[in-house]
Amino acid sequence: PYKETYNVQRKGFNELRQEHIHFFEELLGKHRAITDTPNLEKYNEDWINNLRGSTPMVLKPKTTQEVSRILSFCNENNLAVCPQAGNTGLVGGQLPVFDEIVISTELMNDVISLDVASGVVICQAGCILENIDKILAENGLMVPLDLGAKGSCHIGGNVSTNAGGLRLLRYGNLHGNVLGLEVVNANGEIIDCLSALKKDNTGYHLKHLFIGSEGTLGFITKVALQCPPRPKHTNVAFLGLQNFEKVLKTFKKVKEDLGEILSAVEVMDYKTMEFVNEKLSVKSPIGEYPFYLLIETSGSNSSHDGEKLEAFFEAALQKHLILNGTVASEPNKVNAIWSIREKIPDGFKFCGALFCYDLSLPLEHYFTIVDDTTKHLGKLPQKVFGFGHLGDGNLHLQIELHEFSKDVKENIEHFLFNRVKQLKGSFSAEHGIGFLKAQHLELARSENAVKLMKELKKLLDPKGILNPYKVLPRQ
Ligand code: FAD
Structure with a gap:
């Protein structure tokens, strides 16, 4: 439970009363204003079963106007809310900490328009990433991001976390790919920044405030x-x-x-392979090695791309850069190789306790952090392993323990976050700060930067009802 483990105090928001429930049921109907405990369960638990909230109510709006009415009412009545999309976030941002009302985007799943010539899709925030991609595929297009959670995560959740993923190397991050947003403010005002233009320098670029702000500054609707x-x-x-x-x-x-056709470069160490083997019976197709690299190329000419990759492979073998490998172009084989990488997080569910860290590091220090952490912890953990998006300098460092220990967690984080700072890295590369890292923000950002963040929060959400206890350090 949040309270005991993280020593967090509930702020002075009002508790949900019958008159509030009545308002929401009138607005959405009982089937979209949920209060019965069994149906609340899945909104109170995270994907790995690490955290648990206790919302008494989940609201499922379908339109921007409904979100606006909900937020305006919550703001007037001092009720805290927690935006939730696909609930695949890994830092607890999407879960209520106490009794915040969950506003789910589950039913905001319309694709509004697709301009094939310009490649611009406009959709509601609750569209599942993979579903948008399927529609785009029929038109020769694709979403510019891809991640293991694509079958569950919503585009609004992706934008709110500024999700990176497997092909950021090629397509860049969402600050570049999101052309416009529609957002509802804490007081219910609708902010229309839904430009579909590639170039649009009219005034401040407000959309960037909401990309990666994890539901603390506004509720993204389109x-x-x-x-x-x-x-x-x-x-x-x-x-x-x-x-x-x-x-x-x-x-x-x-x-x-391979520069111009390169679309992903992923790395994993031997212990990661051992982990997926132990937890999910996944085996390396090429035998056992200290490190593995997964390289992907994507292009328009299969023989040209295939020849280039083969030539690279032969040269890398000859120069003794690599010890062994396999190359695939047939879709089933390509998917089988990708599934080794994509399945790693599935193994997280089978651990006594697992601490996941999402780090950005200068490449020269990329893997020394795994060795340093292993040394620092000595025999304590069951396993310390690392994998990640090497092409973007983003490492996922995992520490598996037999059981959860608050002291060990504090010890790890004190060591790790200070080490990352020394190495001029970041302890939140792509997953966000959410609830789990909020207390460490001041280690990563200057005093004045955190002050400005707090002022922005105050300006956009004076009562602090939007996703409290998240991102900004708690007092
Ligand atoms: P949620 O988890 O529901 O919410 C995430 C945050 O956004 C919360 O703070 C929530 O309050 C806020 N939010 C949600 N919707 C809105 C909205 N409409 N308006 C305002 N705020 C909102 N991440 C990566 O970056 N790269 C990866 O490669 C990657 N791989 C993953 C693989 C797996 C198997 C899993 C489980 C997760 C992975 N993630 C990865 C984590 C990633 O952050 C999420 O998967 C995704 O971006 C979150 O989307 P979601 O719809 O699940 O959002």
């Missing part, structure tokens, strides 16, 4: 997204390497040889 053409052919290589020095040299060569 998104306009720039979508690239869908590559016709995809090839992957799965490589075994001796050490991290070779990983970096190979990465350099990958960029030199």
Whole structure:
């Protein structure tokens, strides 16, 4: 439970009363204003079962106007709310900490328009990422982001966390790909910034305030997204390497040889492979190596792309950069190789306790942090392992313990976050701050930067009803 583990105090919001329930039931009907305990369960638990909230009510609006009415009422009545999309977030931002009312985007799932010529899709915030991608695929387009949670996460959740994912290397992050947003303020005002233009410098770029603000500054209701053409052919290589020095040299060569068709570069260490093998019986297709690299190319000419990847592979073997590997272009084989990488988070559900850290580091220090953490913790953890989006300098460091320990958690975080700071890295690369890291924000941002964040919060949400206890440090 949040309260005991994290020592957090409930703020002075009002508790939900019968008259409030009556208002929401009138607005949405009983089937979209849920109060019965069994149906509240899934909105109170996170994906890995690490955290638990206790909302007494989940609201499921279908339109921007309904969101506006809900927020205006909550603001007037001093009721705290927690926006929730696909509930796949990994830092607890989407869960109520106490009894905040959950506003779910589950039923805000209309694709409003698709302009095939410009590649701009406009949709409601609750569209599931994979569903948007399927519609785009029929039109030769794709969403510019891809992540393991694509079958559940909503585009509004992705935008609110500024999700990165597997192809950021090629398509960049959502600050570049989101053309416009429609947002509802804490007091219910609708802010229409839903531009579908690539170039639009009219005044302040307000949309950027909401991208990555994790539901603390406004509720996103619509998104306009720039979508690239869908590559016709995809090839992957799965490589075994001796050490991290070779990983970096190979990465350099990958960029030199495959630059214009490169779409992903993922890395995992031996212990990650051991972990997916233990938890999910997934095996390496090329035997056991200290490190593995997954390289993907995407382009329009399969023989050209295939030849380039093969040539790179042969050269890397000859130069002893890699020890072994396999190359695939047939879709089933490509998917089988990707599934090794994408399945890693599924194993998280089978751990006694798992601490997940999402770090950005200069490449020279990318993997030393795993070794440093292993040394620091000695024999304490069951396993310390690392994998991630090497192409973006983003490492997912995992620490598996037999059981949860508050003291160990504090010890790890004190060590790790200070070390990351020393190495000029970031302890939130793509997952956000949410609830779990809010107390550490001041370690990563200057005093004046945190002060400005607090002032922005005060300006946009004076009563602090939007996702309290998240992102900003608690007093
Ligand atoms: P939720 O988890 O429901 O919410 C996330 C945050 O956004 C919360 O703070 C919530 O309050 C807020 N929010 C949600 N909707 C709105 C809205 N409409 N308006 C305002 N605020 C809102 N992340 C990556 O970046 N890269 C990855 O590669 C990646 N891989 C993942 C793989 C797996 C298997 C899983 C489970 C997660 C992964 N994630 C990854 C985590 C990632 O942050 C989420 O998957 C995703 O971006 C969150 O979307 P969601 O719809 O589930 O949002």
